Amino acid sequence: MQFIKRIWIWFDDVTGVSAMLKPLLDHPVPNARKFSWFYVLGSATLIAFLIQVVTGIALASGYVASSGQAYSTLQFITDAPIGRIIRGMHYFGASAMIILIGLHTIRVYLMASYKYPRQMNWLSGVALLLLTLAMVFTGQLLRWDQTGFWSVLIAAEQAGRVPLIGNWLGHFILAGDTVGGATLSRFFVAHVFFFPGLIFLIVAFHLYLVVHNGISEPPNASRPVEPKTYRPWYHALLARDGQPFWPDAAWRDVVFGVLVVLTVVGLAIIVGPPLLGKPPDPTIVEATPRPEWYFLWYYAILSIIPKWSEDLVMIWGPALFGIALILLPLVAGKGQRSPLRRPWSFVIVAVVLFMIAYYGEVGKVAPWSPRMDAPPLPTAVVGAISGPIAYGAQVFHDKGCEYCHKVSGYGGVRGPDLTYAGDTLTPAQITTRIYSGGTNMPSYRGNMTSDQLSALLAFLGSRHRQPVLPPPEPNSNP
Amino acid sequence: MSDHVPPEAAPQSGLEIGRRKFLVRLSIAVGSIGAALVAVPSVAFLLGLRKSPRIWRTVGKLDDFTVGTTVNVSFEDPSPLPWAGVTAKTAAWLRRVDDREFIAFSMICTHLGCPVRWLAKANLFMCPCHGGVFYADGQVASGPPPKPLNRYPVRVYNNEVQILTMPVPIT
Numbered sequence: 001m002q003f004i005k006r007i008w009i010w011f012d013d014v015t016g017v018s019a020m021l022k023p024l025l026d027h028p029v030p031n032a033r034k035f036s037w038f039y040v041l042g043s044a045t046l047i048a049f050l051i052q053v054v055t056g057i058a059l060a061s062g063y064v065a066s067s068g069q070a071y072s073t074l075q076f077i078t079d080a081p082i083g084r085i086i087r088g089m090h091y092f093g094a095s096a097m098i099i100l101i102g103l104h105t106i107r108v109y110l111m112a113s114y115k116y117p118r119q120m121n122w123l124s125g126v127a128l129l130l131l132t133l134a135m136v137f138t139g140q141l142l143r144w145d146q147t148g149f150w151s152v153l154i155a156a157e158q159a160g161r162v163p164l165i166g167n168w169l170g171h172f173i174l175a176g177d178t179v180g181g182a183t184l185s186r187f188f189v190a191h192v193f194f195f196p197g198l199i200f201l202i203v204a205f206h207l208y209l210v211v212h213n214g215i216s217e218p219p220n221a222s223r224p225v226e227p228k229t230y231r232p233w234y235h236a237l238l239a240r241d242g243q244p245f246w247p248d249a250a251w252r253d254v255v256f257g258v259l260v261v262l263t264v265v266g267l268a269i270i271v272g273p274p275l276l277g278k279p280p281d282p283t284i285v286e287a288t289p290r291p292e293w294y295f296l297w298y299y300a301i302l303s304i305i306p307k308w309s310e311d312l313v314m315i316w317g318p319a320l321f322g323i324a325l326i327l328l329p330l331v332a333g334k335g336q337r338s339p340l341r342r343p344w345s346f347v348i349v350a351v352v353l354f355m356i357a358y359y360g361e362v363g364k365v366a367p368w369s370p371r372m373d374a375p376p377l378p379t380a381v382v383g384a385i386s387g388p389i390a391y392g393a394q395v396f397h398d399k400g401c402e403y404c405h406k407v408s409g410y411g412g413v414r415g416p417d418l419t420y421a422g423d424t425l426t427p428a429q430i431t432t433r434i435y436s437g438g439t440n441m442p443s444y445r446g447n448m449t450s451d452q453l454s455a456l457l458a459f460l461g462s463r464h465r466q467p468v469l470p471p472p473e474p475n476s477n478p
Numbered sequence: 479m480s481d482h483v484p485p486e487a488a489p490q491s492g493l494e495i496g497r498r499k500f501l502v503r504l505s506i507a508v509g510s511i512g513a514a515l516v517a518v519p520s521v522a523f524l525l526g527l528r529k530s531p532r533i534w535r536t537v538g539k540l541d542d543f544t545v546g547t548t549v550n551v552s553f554e555d556p557s558p559l560p561w562a563g564v565t566a567k568t569a570a571w572l573r574r575v576d577d578r579e580f581i582a583f584s585m586i587c588t589h590l591g592c593p594v595r596w597l598a599k600a601n602l603f604m605c606p607c608h609g610g611v612f613y614a615d616g617q618v619a620s621g622p623p624p625k626p627l628n629r630y631p632v633r634v635y636n637n638e639v640q641i642l643t644m645p646v647p648i649t
Contacts, residue, residue, distance in 0.1 A: 068563015157591035160648035170648035176528030177645035181559025281564040283552040287593050288606045307622050370609045398599035414609050442611040442619030447601050
C-alpha cells in the first residue's frame with residue numbers, strides 16, 4: 001500500500017495530473033435544486049457516444065468494409081456468440097444518443113442556457129447534433145443490406161437537387177460514376193474515422209467551455225442576462241450558493257448514465273439488433289427502402305408536400321433548420337431566460353416534437369407508397385368466380401389499381417378506398433377518372449381494352465354497402 | 479488552468495520587435511506549407527471520383543428477347559473494383575420494340591432514386607417509394623417524379639443485344 005502510494009506521489013509529481021484534474025472536479029456549480037435532474041442529459045449523451053465508440057470498435061473488428069463482402073460480415077457478426085448483443089447495443093446506443101442529444105438541446109433551448117456567455121457552448125453543441133445525425137445515417141448504411149444500398153442512391157438523388165453542384169455532390173456521395181467498390185469504403189471512413197474524430201474534438205471543446213463559462217444556473221424571470229454584469233454576478237452566486245461538481249452534482253450524472261447503459265444493454269439482449277434485409281444486389285427488383293425511425297418523419301414530410309415545393313423543401317428545409325440553430329444565440333444572446341416569459345419556446349418545442357412523433361407514425365404507414373405486394377382479391381370479396389365482375393376484379397389487380405386503392409381491406413391506401421365505389425360513383429364518373437387520370441393516378445386511355453373497361457366498371461359498380469349478391473335471406477327484413 | 483506566469487519578456491528594441499514579427503510570420507508560413515503538403519494530396523485522393531469509361535455490355539442474344547415484352551436485364555459496370563461484389567451489377571428494363579429496335583430504361587426513379595418496377599399487365603412502371611408512375615415510354619404518368627425515366631443507348635451487334643453503360647443519372 002505504502003509502495004503504491006509512493007508510485008502515485010512520484011507519478012503526480014512528474015505529470016501534474018491532480019493539479020490539472022482537481023480544479024475540474026472541485027469547480028463550483030450552481031445548486032439547481034428541483035431542476036437538478038435536467039442537467040444530466042448532456043453527460044448522458046456523452047455516455048451514449050462512449051457506448052458507440054466501444055461497441056463500434058468491437059463491430060469494426062468483425063466487419064469488412066467492402067461492397068462485395070460487408071453483407072456477409074454482418075451475417076457473421078450477428079451469428080457470433082456475443083456479436084448479436086454488440087450489434088444490438090450499437091443500434092440502441094444510436095437511438096439513445098439521438099434521443100438524449102435531442103432532449104439536451106430542448107433543455108438548453110427552453111432554459112435559454114445558450115445566452116451570454118454560453119453562445120459558443122450552443123454552437124459547438126449544434127455541430128455535435130448535426131454530426132450525430134450524420135453518424136446515424138452513415139451507420140444505418142454500413143449494414144449494407146438492400147435498404148443500405150438504396151439509401152446511398154436516395155441520398156445521392158437528394159443531394160442532386162442542390163443547385164449548381166448537385167450533380168457533382170451526388171456522384172461524390174457515390175464515390176464515382178456508379179455504386180461500386182469505392183462507395184461503401186467512403187461511408188465507412190466517414191462513419192468510423194472522420195465524423196467520430198470531429199466529434200471527439202468538438203466534445204473536448206464543448207466540455208472545456210462548460211468549465212470555462214460555468215454550468216448555467218436555472219433561469220429566473222426576475223433576472224434577465226445582462227452581458228456587462230453577468231460574469232461577476234455568476235461568480236458571486238457560486239461563492240454564495242455553489243457546490244463542488246464532484247460529487248454533489250456529478251452523482252446524478254453517474255446514476256442516470258448507468259441507467260442509460262442498462263437500458264441499452266437490456267434492449268440489446270431482449271429485443272436484439274434489427275434484422276438484415278436482402279443482400280445489396282441492385283438486380284433484385286423487389287426493394288422497398290425505408291429510413292430508420294429518426295428520419296421517418298422527414299421521409300413522411302417529403303412524401304406529402306406538393307410536388308412543386310419539393311426542391312425548395314429538400315434544400316431549404318435542412319438549410320433553414322441549420323441556420324435557425326446557428327442564429328439563435330447570436331440574435332437572442334441576452335435578456336430573458338425564463339421559459340415562462342418565452343412562451344413561444346414551448347410552442348416551437350411542441351411543434352417539433354409533434355412533427356417527429358406524428359409524421360413518424362405517418363411514415364411507418366407510408367400511405368403514399370403503393371402496396372405492390374397486394375394479392376389478387378379473393379373470391380369471397382369479389383363475389384363471383386366468372387363473368388364480368390370476376391374479370392373486372394382481375395383487371396383491378398393486373399392494372400395496378402389495387403396497389404393504390406383498397407377494396408374490402410385489400411390493397412393500398414394512396415388513392416380513395418373503393419370498397420363501396422358502387423354506392424358513391426357512377427360508371428361515367430369512374431370512366432372519366434380512369435381515362436383522364438390525375439395528379440397521383442396515371443391515365444389508362446389507350447392502356448385498357450373496352451372489354452377490360454366494362455368488366456372493371458361492372459366490378460366497381462358491384463361494390464355496395466349492402467351486398468347485392470347473393471340475394472337477401474328470405475326471413476330478413478328489407 | 480495552471481498558475482504558470484510567462485517569464486517577463488526583455489525590454490524590446492525596435493530591431494527586436496522586427497525580428498520577432500519576422501519569426502512569427504516565418505513560422506506561420508512554413509507551418510502552412512507543411513500542413514498543405516499533407517492535406518492537399520489527401521483531399522485530392524478523397525475528391526478523386528472514379529470515372530468509368532462507357533462501354534457496350536452484352537445483356538443477351540437477340541433471340542432471347544420477344545418483341546413487345548419488357549424484361550429485367552443486368553450487366554456489369556465498365557471497370558468494377560475486384561471487391562465490388564454484387565454491387566458491380568446494374569439492372570435495367572429492356573424492351574424489344576421490333577425486329578432490330580430496343581429501348582433500355584434505367585431502373586432508378588427520377589424522383590428520389592428508388593428502383594422502379596415494370597408492371598407488364600398494366601403497361602406501366604411504378605415506384606414503390608412514393609408511388610411515381612411512368613408510362614411504357616418512360617414519360618411521367620403520375621406522382622412526384624419530375625422527369626421521364628432515363629434511357630441507356632442499346633444496339634444489336636453480332637446478334638447480341640448490348641447496352642452502353644453510363645454514370646448513375648442524378649436528377
